[in-house]
Amino acid sequence: xxxxxxxxxxxxxxxxxxxxxxxxxxxxxxxxxxxxxxxxxxxxxxxxxxxxxxxxxxxxxxxxxxxxxxxxxxxxxxxxxxxxxxxxxxxxxxxxxxxxxxxxxxxxxxxxxxxxxxxxxxxxxxxxxxxxxxxxxxxxxxxxxxxxxxxxxxxxxxxxxxxxxxxxxxxxxxxxxxxxxxxxxxxxxxxxxxxxxxxxxxxxxxxxxxxx
Amino acid sequence: xxxxxxxxxxxxxxxxxxxxxxxxxxxxxxxxxxxxxxxxxxxxxxxxxxxxxxxxxxxxxxxxxxxxxxxxxxxxxxxxxxxxxxxxxxxxxxxxxxxxxxxxxxxxxxxxxxxxxxxxxxxxxxxxxxxxxxxxxxxxxxxxxxxxxxxxxxxxxxxxxxxxxxxxxxxxxxxxxxxxxxxxxxxxxxxxxxxxxxxxxxxxxxxxxxxxxxxxxxxxxxxxxxxxxxxxxxxxxxxxxxxxxxxxxxxxxxxxxxxxxxxxxxxxxxxxxxxxxxxxxxxxxxxxxxxxxxxxxxxxxxxxxxxxxxxxxxxxxxxxxxxxxxxxxxxxxxxxxxxxxxxxxxxxxxxxxxxxxxxxxxxxxxxxxxxxxxxxxxxxxxxxxxxxxxxxxxxxxxxxxxxxxxxxxxxxxxxxxxxxxxxxxxxxxxxxxxxxxxx
Numbered sequence: 001x002x003x004x005x006x007x008x009x010x011x012x013x014x015x016x017x018x019x020x021x022x023x024x025x026x027x028x029x030x031x032x033x034x035x036x037x038x039x040x041x042x043x044x045x046x047x048x049x050x051x052x053x054x055x056x057x058x059x060x061x062x063x064x065x066x067x068x069x070x071x072x073x074x075x076x077x078x079x080x081x082x083x084x085x086x087x088x089x090x091x092x093x094x095x096x097x098x099x100x101x102x103x104x105x106x107x108x109x110x111x112x113x114x115x116x117x118x119x120x121x122x123x124x125x126x127x128x129x130x131x132x133x134x135x136x137x138x139x140x141x142x143x144x145x146x147x148x149x150x151x152x153x154x155x156x157x158x159x160x161x162x163x164x165x166x167x168x169x170x171x172x173x174x175x176x177x178x179x180x181x182x183x184x185x186x187x188x189x190x191x192x193x194x195x196x197x198x199x200x201x202x203x204x205x206x207x208x209x210x211x212x
Numbered sequence: 213x214x215x216x217x218x219x220x221x222x223x224x225x226x227x228x229x230x231x232x233x234x235x236x237x238x239x240x241x242x243x244x245x246x247x248x249x250x251x252x253x254x255x256x257x258x259x260x261x262x263x264x265x266x267x268x269x270x271x272x273x274x275x276x277x278x279x280x281x282x283x284x285x286x287x288x289x290x291x292x293x294x295x296x297x298x299x300x301x302x303x304x305x306x307x308x309x310x311x312x313x314x315x316x317x318x319x320x321x322x323x324x325x326x327x328x329x330x331x332x333x334x335x336x337x338x339x340x341x342x343x344x345x346x347x348x349x350x351x352x353x354x355x356x357x358x359x360x361x362x363x364x365x366x367x368x369x370x371x372x373x374x375x376x377x378x379x380x381x382x383x384x385x386x387x388x389x390x391x392x393x394x395x396x397x398x399x400x401x402x403x404x405x406x407x408x409x410x411x412x413x414x415x416x417x418x419x420x421x422x423x424x425x426x427x428x429x430x431x432x433x434x435x436x437x438x439x440x441x442x443x444x445x446x447x448x449x450x451x452x453x454x455x456x457x458x459x460x461x462x463x464x465x466x467x468x469x470x471x472x473x474x475x476x477x478x479x480x481x482x483x484x485x486x487x488x489x490x491x492x493x494x495x496x497x498x499x500x501x502x503x504x505x506x507x508x509x510x511x512x513x514x515x516x517x518x519x520x521x522x523x524x525x526x527x528x529x530x531x532x533x534x535x536x537x538x539x540x541x542x543x544x545x546x547x548x549x550x551x552x553x554x555x556x557x558x559x560x561x562x563x564x565x566x567x568x569x570x571x572x573x574x575x576x577x578x579x580x581x582x583x584x585x586x587x588x589x590x591x592x593x594x595x596x597x598x599x600x601x602x603x604x605x606x607x608x609x610x611x612x613x614x615x616x617x618x619x620x621x622x623x624x625x626x627x628x629x630x631x632x633x634x635x636x637x638x639x640x641x642x643x644x645x646x647x648x649x650x651x
Contacts, residue, residue: 031380042391057394061387068383075379145297146290148383153250156279156390161254 019092028073028100035065036107043111052115056159059112059119059127060176064155066104067131071147073100074139074200079207094201101132101193115180122180130175130189131155136196144205231317239294240321243287243366247329250283251276255337261545262337264344267416267475267496268544270351273334277358277410278397281365282389284326288366289382291322292373311443319370319439323363330362331355344551346499348477354412357424357431361409364428364435365389371438402468407461413472423471426460433457478529487512489537489567490524497527497542499551504539507556508563511592517630520638525563537566560593572643584636584648587617617651 020026039062046054073096076082082089105128109121116122131151139147155176162174171184178185234240255262255272262268295301295318304314338350369385396408405411409431413419433456440450464471480495484505491505491512508525515521526536540562542548553559568585569576590598597604603614624632632649639647 057391061391065383065387068387069380072379072383145379148386149246149286149290152286152383152386153246153283156283157250157254160276160279161257 016092019096022077023073023075023096025073025096025100028069029103031069032066032100032104032107035062035069035104036111038062038065039108039111052118052120055112055115055119056177059123060155060159062108062111063104063124063127063131064151064176066108066128067135067151068148070097070100070104070132071135071139071144071151073144074136074147074205075144075208076205079204082204089204090201093204094197097132097136097197097200101128104128104132117181118179120180123178126180126186126189127176129193133189133192133194133196136200137192139205140196140199140203142206143208145208147205234317235321235324239287239291240325243284243291243322244325244329244332246287247280247283247326247362248332251280251330251333252336254279255333258545259340260549263341263544264346264548264551265496265544266338266341266345266348266350269337269341270354271412271416273337274354274358274412275410276333277330277361278393279390280326280330281361281393281409282386284323284330284362284365285369285372285389286382286386287326288319288322288369289373289376289385290369291318291366292370292375293377293379293381294318294373296377310445312440312445315370315374315439315443319367322370323366326366327359327362331359334358346497346551348496351418353419353421354424357409357427360428361431364431367435368438371435371442374442403465406464406468406471415474416478417472417474419471420467420473423464426464429460430457430464433460474529481527483524485524488515488518489522491539492524493527493539494529494542497548500542500548500553503553503556504559507553507559508593511560511564514592515633518637519634520641522567522641525566537563539563540566557593557599558595561589561595561598564589564593567637567640569640569643572640576643576645578645580650581640581645581648583614583617584651586614587621587651588633588636590618591621620651 039058042062043055043058046058105125108124108128112120112124114120134151134154135147138150142149158174158176162170162177168184171178171182172188175182175185175188251273255276258272262272295304307314309317334355338352369382372385373381393408393410396404397410407430409427433453437450437454437457440453441447444450475496477495481492482495482498482501483490483492484501487505487509489512491501491508493501493504522532522537523535524537525539526532527539527542532538540547540559547554547559565585568588586598586604589595598618601615603611621629621632632651635647635649639645639649
């Protein structure tokens with residue numbers, strides 16, 4: 001009796017690359033690029049050279065869509081297996097969230113060049129941070145797959161309700177529609193991001209398994 | 213001795229229907245809550261601007277479809293991906309029910325709950341506006357079309373969720389729906405506006421009676437056609453609702469801006485003719501007449517016996533006629549908040565300013581005329597600046613002259629002032645700068 005051993009070439013894949021694949025990061029980056037392209041196209045149609053206020057829809061909604069994309073990438077298909085790992089997860093989670101947020105802000109900036117005092121790159125950066133913070137918090141509390149819902153509800157409700165809101169309190173709660181130089185809006189968005197990033201780094205997305 | 217107990221009879225409760233859980237548990241009720249909060253919060257944040265006006269309330273709730281409709285589509289889409297996420301698609305496929313029934317069992321609860329969430333906000337807003345209304349009647353005509361569009365959005369989203377196997381589909385539909393509806397409603401063509409479920413009249417008009425039903429057929433027909441095309445045993449049946457939707461859509465698109473007509477009530481006004489000029493407010497705010505008359509009583513009292521005044525302060529929609537002056541706008545959230553005049557003093561000042569020939573050419577507004585205007589306003593109904601003795605003059609010399617003019621008008625005796633004011637209003641009505649008497 002003869003036993004035939006077939007030698008197979010085994011390629012080892014590095015940990016970070018496996019991590020990136022397990023979180024569907026290539027697809028996420030492609031979706032972020034698509035979001036940025038859509039934002040640039042939509043900004044071109046707005047004719048906002050004279051009136052930067054016309055950019056409010058882009059400034060409010062493009063970061064929202066980008067944060068939904070980032071939120072979807074926080075899903076782990078094997079959270080029970082993940083919990084058995086001996087290495088700490090928080091550096092990977094934090095790096096993933098921070099890198100995707102930075103990438104989203106970078107990609108969305110070309111859509112709103114100029115007018116930094118009103119609705120330009122600083123406002124998009126702030127909204128990307130704030131929306132991602134909300135989405136990350138929702139991923140921890142609700143699960144990554146439905147993490148887009150609270151941020152969508154909040155930002156669209158603010159967009160509809162804040163047109164006539166004035167005063168110091170409005171600069172905080174209506175941060176997605178404030179001009180870029182508003183300190184209250186920055187404080188709110190940064191707080192949302194810090195809370196969301198910390199929660200996600202420490203806890204990870206809520207385990208969902210095959211629940212509905 | 214053994215203790216013998218009778219075995220208890222099995223509890224004879226009503227066995228819940230197998231599908232009850234689909235309606236009261238899981239994602240469906242939460243989708244209704246999401247709609248309730250997403251629309252309810254901005255609506256209550258803007259309460260000053262609609263509470264007390266039936267038309268304003270209806271308009272805001274209808275405009276809210278801009279966010280609730282994409283949310284309904286996204287919620288439906290999320291529910292549509294449920295079997296894939298749970299991995300229960302194969303299990304469902306083994307049941308004896310046809311695919312359409314299986315689809316509707318999962319899709320209808322979300323469709324109904326999002327519609328209920330929307331209706332609850334609408335009902336809450338109508339109840340909150342009721343105690344402060346000053347006339348008019350509830351505007352409910354758009355509600356059937358809006359409710360049907362919400363349910364249709366959830367059903368169409370459900371089909372999209374079944375078809376597209378990606379987690380990103382729901383948020384993508386939500387944001388794309390929001391942007392798309394915004395573009396169609398705000399910047400779209402006449403056809404786009406007519407077909408958008410979120411469109412309202414540009415100038416506060418009412419829809420024709422059949423518009424909400426045609427809109428319901430348009431949105432509902434498309435959603436039902438999508439559901440039938442995806443899941444019906446005979447897919448050709450999808451052509452029937454599709455035909456209905458296209459017919460309704462064609463009707464809406466052909467009619468265009470003709471879908472909206474002016475509210476006949478807005479052209480009417482109620483008047484207090486016991487004073488001169490008579491005070492008229494729009495019939496939509498008929499209950500405001502006593503307050504407005506009260507706010508203007510100081511002015512009308514001081515104008516007793518003065519000639520050459522407009523016949524009335526008119527509150528009807530559109531431009532005032534030749535013998536009328538425009539009553540300051542009754543704008544909820546600004547001049548009126550919850551059925552009360554926000555600032556009667558400012559209202560009276562604006563009413564006096566309206567008597568001063570606001571539509572005269574700039575050549576009729578010389579410095580002398582503006583000084584006379586300032587003196588008349590300060591005498592009849594000073595605003596807070598004029599009351600505190602502040603003057604808009606350019607430099608101390610001009611300020612002294614303005615103050616002197618005010619003092620001269622206030623210091624005239626009754627007869628002299630009546631004659632001066634009569635001559636002043638005659639000149640202002642004719643836009644005759646030189647005819648304005650000196651002070």
